[in-house]
Amino acid sequence: MNAATPATGRTRPWLAFRRPNLAIGATIIVSLVAIALVSLVWTPLPPAKMQIVHKLKAPLVHGLLGTDQFGRDIASMLMVGAWNSLSTSAAAVAIGASLGTLLGVFAAARRGLTEAFVMRVSDVIFAVPPILSAMMLGALIGTGRFTAIIAIAVFMVPVFARVTAGAALQIWSRDYVLAARGAGKGGFLITVEHVLPNIANQIIVQVTIQLGLAILTEAGLSFLGLGMPPPAPTWGRMLADAQTYLATAPWLAIMPGLAIALSVFGFNMLGDGLRDLLDPREKGRS
């Protein structure tokens, strides 16, 4: 027998960047992450340094992006805020995604009562608005980064549980799973060897989308004073603080608003691009 004939040519990785979504999203996110990392070692000014005399200066008048009501350098705060917002969101999504995925594949493997139970748990979580549960959590264990992470993660769990359960159920109906059962493999092995690798794409795509959402939620929590405590700058609290200066110092609100919008946009674009890239049905298309 001759050499196998590939059904389709292998995807050349650089071709991925012909897709505008992926290219735009990746560029935005990589830059943001780079800025966040730089902020750990260097910022134009210490982000917490107050110079009341220079308060509320417009961009370029004092500092690159101006100063806030305490005379702090907005550019520096945004940089550190990038780190705080991104790392908080990333941690929350990591927790939510792992827990949710675990629940989802478990439900799919067990079906029946387990599945019903997982769905009920999702319902329960959905029933309590995220801001309310965040506030309860804040009252219970105090506010701060940890609380924000947990509060966001809790809300991600049912999302991931549902997505993975749906995807995993499809995998479970495949013949290769039947073949694995014929090879005497149980639910755990099948989940690890067949289900998870095959739903990984969908989980990855969902992760990028949820990262965007997490940034928005983090902003909302900070807006309500439930995020990281001052002086640690977060985009959400910067936006919240800026609210009352909207008329007098609009850049205060515009800068963090843009940062949030840009990163959410970036993550969504990345998610979209990945979805297109990883969806086998898209392979043959332009």
Place this chain on the structure above:
Amino acid sequence: MSKSPLLDIRVLSRDYVSHSLVGASHSTRALDEVSLTVDGGEIVGIVGESGCGKSTLARLVAALDRPTSGHVLFDGDDLFSLRPKDLMRKRENFQMVFQDPFGSLDPRQKVERIVAEPLHVLARRPSRAEIREKVADMLESVGLQAAHAGRYPHEFSGGQRQRIAIARALVTEPKLVIADEAVSALDLSVQAQVLNLLMDLREKRGVSFLFITHNLAVVDCIADRVGVMYRGRLVETGPAHHVFERPFHPYTRVLADAEPSIERFGRPAASERSPPPPSPADAGGCAFRNRCPLAIARCAAERPELRMIAPGRQAACHRAEDMAENGN
């Protein structure tokens, strides 16, 4: 029968209960008291229209599902009363090949892993080197190359994939392979290759096959014996060629007549029938009676059981003798 058959299916039934969201759940009998044996080294074909319970039978024989009633004896052991551990060991001796060569291979595993998967059942876990060797062996014996072990399924054509699936089924050197529509998805030229391969395997390794298909020609080509199913019941069995040449059940006749062939040009003469009303598979009579040109009053009253009509030939029809006498 002096020695006991390799596979002995005894009055096997399977009901599917559909839990409708509303009202009482209702059950469909997908498999209805099917009894059948497969001897060592034998290829037994099962034919029948879509939905007649062929796949259900295959899944039960492969112990991937549990019957509502009845037994499957493999090598004398009742598969459904074995402890899970013993059943797993037993799986070494029977494996399954599925219809869709695209759906039955995990797209994210390399061929080596796919083929080696059933080795999981062995009591002694083989070493990596042993596995590699075994897989290479298998790939070569199904007409692929050892070098293919490092590739992914999408790099193969449909026929090659089906070979990989067959290699997987053979890796534990089973005594029985259950092939559910194993060639139906393949093109003619590839189908012939795979059929030849199966026949080779039977010859060289003495593997038995329970070969399920809806294509009469394929069964005719490969099987020693054939079972015809209709609505969950086995309606006729016997040596393949005889069954299609001289059916003892009117349904077999209908099937044989409808099968297109390049030896028959134009339209068959007697094809002026009106479509049959759907008949309920009630316990009261023969499920085929509404479509049956030979139906008599008894067919509605009494359900025909599978019985011996001629040596080696069984049919479940009240008028089987008439069919036998009238010849073709």
Place this chain on the structure above:
Amino acid sequence: MTTAPLLSVRDLAISIRMGDGSLTPIVTDVAFNVEAGESLGVVGESGSGKSLLSLAIMGLLPGVAEATGTIAFEGENLLTASEDRLCHIRGNRIGMIFQEPMTALNPAMTIGDQIAEGLVWHRGMSWRDARSQAVDLLDQVRIPDAARRAKTYPHEMSGGQRQRVGIAIALSLKPALMIADEPTTALDVTVQAEVLDILDDLAREHGMALILVSHDLGVIARMCRRTIVMYAGRRMEEGGTREVLTEPRNPYTRGLIRAIPKRVADGGRLQTIRGTVPGFNRLPAGCVFSDRCPERIDACHIAEPGWTFLNGNRGVRCIRAMEEGNQ
């Protein structure tokens, strides 16, 4: 040939634009005529371009496909016709039946409406009249209790019944040409036989020309007077069905026929075509079948043989046939 044929395909080539922007030719140098009332079979293995060919005639090629050549229907080139014009011809003059009865019908619309829709759209009939005509059509395709069935949804019907609905839709406007792309592959043999009979009856009654696409030689034998055999987007052989199947002139056709499963004397093996259908991006040089052909000669690898007309209306693409033909 005094009058123009109903459909005349010349030099048809279809290419697909791949993910990286390159064009891969799929269908090449296809030409044939279909006269009114004639039935033409198109056979070939999976992926040989049969569906692309049918879709090209309908003007429904997927966005990534590009067709060149001419498809003259009643003298009008469909490849250059305007979208409006195509909408007028589609359904009205050319009807099509699709392969998958399970997915070819809109699950959210009653079958009566789906049949009636074409009548309303093209003939400007009222929905009332169109619906009653739909019931007649269902009757014609032998669906029992048509009036009640017209009000049901596709999921309530069996595969065979759905395929009949598909036929009724294609038939509703009495097209001059009917294209059936593997209309029965999803059905089992007994149902397949019924559907084929209905199609045959209707073609005869209405004097429709029929293009039947299939990979099942038996189906073609049953239904078609003339047949084209395709391989890798090329026609390999054409002629009366009986001649093609009984005296194939192309080694590929011969291989196919030999590969049909049949009882072989004791332990004998089926004859096969070695190798597999190559992907379109790695076709062999010369004749596309040359790498698998048991009768190939060196010349086969050099240039792709052209289309050779043999006696009567037969044609073949093979170097050896060319020699024979030239004899």
Place this chain on the structure above:
Amino acid sequence: AQKDLTLGMAVEPTGLDPTVAAPVAIGQVTWQNIFEGLVTIDRDGNIQPQLATSWDISADGLTYTFHLAEGVKFHDGEAFDSSVAKASLDRARGADSVNPQKRFFAAIDTIETPDAATLVLKLKEPAGSLLYWLGWPSSSIVGTKSAADDKTTPIGTGPFKFVSWAKGDKVELEANPDYWNKDRQVKLEKVTFRFISDPQAQAAALKSGDVDAFAEFSAPELVETFKDDPRLATVIGNTELKVVAGMNNARKPFDDKRVRQALMMALDRSVIVEGARSGYGTPIGSHYTPNDRGYIDLTGVYPYDPEKAKALLAEAGYPNGFSFTIKTPQMAYAPSSAQVMQAMFAEIGVTMNIEPTEFPAKWVQDVLKGRDYEMTIVAHAEPMDIDIYARDPYYFNYKNPAFNDLLKKIEATSDTAEQDKLYGEAQKILAEDVPALFLFVMPKLGIWDRKLKGLWENEPIPSNVLTEVYWEE
């Protein structure tokens, strides 16, 4: 002229009966508008007669005799007389009373009603501030029949009647045509209190004219945006809201006076006011506001001097500073002040961590009751509440017998001049001891339509008295 008024408030009252719950918002809607007391407090903080037209205090200060107004009727028609007044006071001081000022009535021994127009209070001991507290919202006189339902449908004797309460949104009042006090005819016919917590929304409501006035606008940083608005007037008045950063005087290192003083010197109060309150606020040096009688400016006792602060810290044994946590409630002034303080403490090597703390629930539990904190920051709203530093227990854990004696003396004298002098001394003790970091007094940021007249400019007591409010032609 216009006869109706929409007045914005940041906080919605929870219930409308000031005699059963503490939130000041209840009084800000009902006091003097719906409910009246025996006496009242005017816009200058002086006690004035109301339902009691006059009173006599016995020389020993133990008997108060009130002469009540006649012809007074509640909105539901119930007549007001001494028995109603007695019932009202008894309800407030009874065993199962939930009146937030219950402890001020503890001095009352018995209440007598010699006739319908006379009410006599017999005290156990002299209580110099009783009369003042009788002017407060919690001492409002409620009807005997209506008292139980006042929480949702308040019935009082005041110039406005309750109309409706759309919870979460607004309370509506209308003029009471049968108001008893003919000397005090109100000019408004309809009053709507709108509750808007979000400062941006408050500003929007003002600018769009949805609200005519905010007597207490929440966000000083937005005040500037009203400057150019020809329609709106900005009126900066005084409040009693003293923002102080209380320390746990029982906990190390705050048990050391030098540490507290050093922290005080580390703070530049005017910068805090500038940074956290956009410059609106008056620095204070003790727990006393400039509009209280007897005020002395003590901001100079420990003025901003980081060098000296560092030295003092070193002297106290903290040459490298220390670190601690401040529990800040989430009201706007707290975190922003804390952030400025944080930066200033950093200058002297002291690290302050900010722990946002839910107010009131968690703050009351942790700080006020549990006294489990190091530093906190909160605005004290009650006038002349310097006595809180003498209370035991109180969250400062501050214990100074000399200070306690001083306050006892104040309570015992009824000579105002003497009292003022003693108050001065008390202020000095606190300024010296620094039990809390005294930061600033919040201003009353009144923003309202220029044509609107008669609203209180200052706030001797949290209220929105509408009796004299009218629209200029």
Place this chain on the structure above:
Amino acid sequence: MLTLLARRIAGLVLTLLAVSALIFAVMDILPGDPASIMLGMSASPDTLAALRHELGLDQPLVIRYLQWLAGVATGDLGKSYTYGVPVAGLIAERLAVTLPLALMAILISMAIAIPLGVVSASRRNSAVDYAGGFVSQLFIAVPGFWVALLLILAFSMSLGWLPAGGFPGWQAGLIAGLEALLLPAVALALQQAGVLTRVTRSSVLEVLNEDFVRTARAKGLSRRAALWRHAVRNALVPVATILGLQFTFLIAGAVLIENVFNLPGLGRLALQALSQRDIIVLQDVVLFFAALVITMNFLVDLSYLLLDPRLRGRSR
């Protein structure tokens, strides 16, 4: 249909029991109690005790929970600690604002998203598609409360067309009520529209690949006709799912927008109840949310039946 309903209700009751027990427990652990919040900073212990007794807070947790459950079972949702009025009335008042707001937001977002999504899908990779994609991404990415501020700035403060916030009540007239809800509804709708556009687009794209669309084209229907008559309706099932989720979110989760527009909505009631530790109100509101989530899921399922007759067949 009835069994379906019965099962759902059983699920509902279980979920509600779980949620309510959870909240009761959490609220008990949370620091702070309603009595000391109501009586303020200088309340004396005996006053507090009196109030706690009056509110029944001196009883053990389990008893309070059971009492509340018993009340709910008999249709009595209890009385708010702080407002002192029956909670049912409170919720009804808030619902009169929140429900129309959510409906308006949903309608606006559908009006934007469905045409945009369908057109983007049908002109895949065209300028319209890219623009639609960009706009919907933008809608999603920009925080809603921020949009709200800008809307107020533009339409209330600068132009003075619409009220800046607050709700006059329906007794002030339908127009006044709708005017008050318009800006908040738009602020809510834009974000939802972004999500919905994307869902619609991908769903329509999916359906456009289905064979039956090709069948419709083979009948001679134009691209547009095939799109609107065949593809769109079948694409609406996933859209309905998202709509259901969004509706629940709009009822329960619009707190930020309610704050900015000062609307007396349900979300704010819940937050307020939480900060006042008004456990009864919080319980009832969360109970309501949970019931809503499940009812909404149920309605979405029903709408599937409407949109997809295949599912109807199954339930017959």
